Amino acid sequence: MNILLIGSGGREHALAWKLTQSKDCDQLFIAPGNAGTSGCGTNLNIGVSDFEGLKAACLEHQVGLVVVGPEEPLVKGIVDFFKADGALAHIPVIGPAAYGAQLEGSKAFAKAFMQRHNIPTAAYAEFTADNYAEGVAYLEQHDLPIVLKADGLAAGKGVLICQSREEAIAEFEQMIQHAKFGSASAKVVVEAFLDGIELSVFALTDGKNYVLLPEAKDYKRIGEGDSGLNTGGMGAVSPVPFADAAFMKMVEERIVKPTIDGFYKENIDYTGFVFFGLIKVKGEPFVIEYNCRMGDPETEVVMPRLKTDLVTLLVSAAKKELDQVKVEADARFAVTTMAVSGGYPGDYGKGFVISGHDANLPEEAVLFHAGTTEKNGSVVTAGGRVLALTAYGNTVKEAAELSRSFLGKVVFEGMYFRKDIGYEF
Structure with a gap:
């Protein structure tokens, strides 16, 4: 079968390298890929969240399987897009639908899921602008160090470990009141620090x-x-x-x-x-x-x-x-x-x-x-x-x-x- 791999990083090159070792991989297309993936298949100059461009590529190249490398298209609903399109619905996409992708896209969603299913994780609370003062009061009595997490995707930069309550409150203000991580920190999850x-x-x-x-x-x-x-x-x-x-x-x-x-x-x-x-x-x-x-x-x-x-x-x-x-x-x-x-x-x-x-x-x-x-x-x-x-x-x-x-x-x-x-x- 022909396979479309979405992404452009080291993860995608490693996946491409492994996919092409299979006898069941006829042609591999990578969108957009990098200089290394071009040695495994054909790079396509299509962005990872250009769903219409990816659709056209799938139809043109008779793709039978789509493998999604990065989180962004999953959180934005690429799986839902394929399933809702009559021309694409027959093509399996490896990745969760947008609701399940919230496990990564929303720290609060993931925490609530773990709580419902008794999965061991750090104790936490979540705050927005609506209960900001409550959040400050919570931080003032919290054990040190304090972990602050932007709820949304922040390119791996949305987690802060604060060594003092003063630092935590200052960062908390920056995240919620001044959008330090953009819309990702409109909601902040406060966690107990785990040492290990x-x-x-x-x-x-x-x-x-x-x-x-x-x-x-x-x-x-x-x-x-x-x-x-x-x-x-x-x-x-x-x-x-x-x-x-x-x-x-x-x-x-x-x-x-x-x-x-x-x-x-x-x-x-x-x-x-x-x-x-x-x-x-x-x-x-x-x-x-x-x-x-x-x-x-x-x-x-x-x-x-x-x-x-x-x-x-x-x-x-x-x-x-x-x-x-x-x-x-x-x-x-x-x-x-x-x-x-x-x-x-x-x-x-x-x-x-x-x-x-x-x-x-x-x-x-x-x-x-x-x-x-x-x-x-x-x-x-x-x-x-x-x-x-x-x-x-x-x-x-x-x-x-x-x-x-x-x-x-x-x-x-x-x-x-x-x-x-x-x-x-």
């Missing part, structure tokens, strides 16, 4: 059944030793050494199964990936957040470890037959290191020529493009996070050293990457 170590768990569901994909741990801070500003992710490790069988059994029984059962009980239209952002606190798992798609850069270690045919899994999800498939994972460790533009996550330049990206790599390594494009015959930078180099190894240390070593062969102006991904293992 984080990991990401991924499920693919058909709305009733599910399969677990390899878990991962990503590294959000720009600086080594997890210091400095938050980013979209500087690297990732899979499997996660502290997520042993006993812990993962707790995750599945207390979090994954109740979540998928919740979809079914509430008749939530959800065929696609569920990202569980978890934290391990004194040996127990808690949910920090849900995402309605795969993570980035976690996909760059999850897909290389996935031995099962991805198209088979996605078609089984579309047919509501996930109870009939099994997931097999590579036993080796995979570590990815992200190369970013100078200045990121602040202001950074674009258009710098990349060299060394086309070097021959051994079988135990693969380079994924994130923020890249092609210009005048060269591959150039086009984003903050530019490339991710994934390597396999028998230990985290071995995989991490290989990842850094191969990434060191790539050069572009201002290039920076952390040299300690996986350091605590």
Whole structure:
């Protein structure tokens, strides 16, 4: 079949790389894609939320399956758009309908869902301009530190951890009264701070059944030793050494199964990936957040470890037959290191020529493009996070050293990457 993959980042290159390994993938189209995805299929210059443009592409190229990479088109209702259009309704779309995508699109929606289904998460309260004074009073007596979350999508920047009540109240005012994160912070969720170590768990569901994909741990801070500003992710490790069988059994029984059962009980239209952002606190798992798609850069270690045919899994999800498939994972460790533009996550330049990206790599390594494009015959930078180099190894240390070593062969102006991904293992 012909497949359309929506998105343009490292996650999409990793998905494209995996999809084209399937005998069931005849042609792959990526909208809009990047310089790396062009090596897996045909890039189409269509925006991720240009639903009419995506419709035309599906009809022109006789697409039989649509895979949605980023959250924006899901929250905006691409699944609903396809189902409501007579010319498109026969094409399965991997992703939840808009109502289910609120698990990522609204922190308050996700919290209420978890509360209804007794899924362990931090205690919380939510506030808007209508009960602003009540929110200030709540903050004045809250234990420290205090977590403030913009309710809506804020490009990964809408979470603040405040060390004093004064700071929390000042930020709370900025978010609600002065739209610090635009409309995303019109509502603010205040959470108790959980102290522990984080990991990401991924499920693919058909709305009733599910399969677990390899878990991962990503590294959000720009600086080594997890210091400095938050980013979209500087690297990732899979499997996660502290997520042993006993812990993962707790995750599945207390979090994954109740979540998928919740979809079914509430008749939530959800065929696609569920990202569980978890934290391990004194040996127990808690949910920090849900995402309605795969993570980035976690996909760059999850897909290389996935031995099962991805198209088979996605078609089984579309047919509501996930109870009939099994997931097999590579036993080796995979570590990815992200190369970013100078200045990121602040202001950074674009258009710098990349060299060394086309070097021959051994079988135990693969380079994924994130923020890249092609210009005048060269591959150039086009984003903050530019490339991710994934390597396999028998230990985290071995995989991490290989990842850094191969990434060191790539050069572009201002290039920076952390040299300690996986350091605590």
